[in-house]
Amino acid sequence: MQNTERLRRILDGTDGVIFDFDNIIVDSEPYHFEAYSRAFAKWNHVLDRKEYWREWTSKGGGAEGEIRRYNLDLDPDEVRRYKDPIYSAFCRSGEIGLVPAAEQVIRELDAAGYTLAIASGSYEQDIRAILKANGLETFFGAVVGKDGITRYKPDPETYVTAAGAIRMPPERCCAIEDAEKGIRSAKGAGMDVIIIETPITRGFDLQGADLTLGSMDELLTLLRLIRDPDNR
Helix, strand or coil: CHHHHHHHHHHHCCCEEEECCECCCECCHHHHHHHHHHHHHCCCCCCCHHHHHHHHHHCCCHHHHHHHHCCCCCCHHHHHHHHHHHHHHHHHHCCCCECCCHHHHHHHHHHCCCEEEEECCCCHHHHHHHHHHCCCHHHCCEEECHHHCCCCCCCCHHHHHHHHHCCCCHHHEEEEECCHHHHHHHHHCCCEEEEECCCCCCCCCCCCCCEEECCHHHHHHHHHHHHCCCCC
């Protein structure tokens, strides 16, 4: 009941709901890891999967952080130029699936009248390719990817830009996130943050969220309880 009331309070102060994308709507992080692994292998460097989840997925260190940690003589932009087409091919293939219950959560919030947007560190074209493959592209009033901003998460710019794109002040929006960098980004923009724990980021430092839930399934259950409290 406590989580239900916390979610209700968040949504009562909200007109827009802004989703992170990777690991929240789609199970895409393993594909990012595979694409980056192939890219770094070109220069004979092997990524560590657990370190990747912590340093890249949660903290947002990216290729720059990997290069610093291992003192690699590499240009991160060159690494990304090699990685990006590999990941884009995964997106176009249709093989990247949705996180369980993500579609139902999107539909539930849309039916309740919230304006939805995406604020992501992926490229907009890749996000839209996955949304289109899963029939979800019409639910979002804006899609903000890394190509639409100059300062990535944990900087607030991604969330500020997404709120502006749906013509709402950031404080009237809440964020659905899974990572430390996302909490810092959304909080810096003035938003409440709902954290969804995932197998990839569970156990990491995810302090600062207004509500922490164990899965998108749990979020869906709470949304349905709020909509129909007698349907228990």
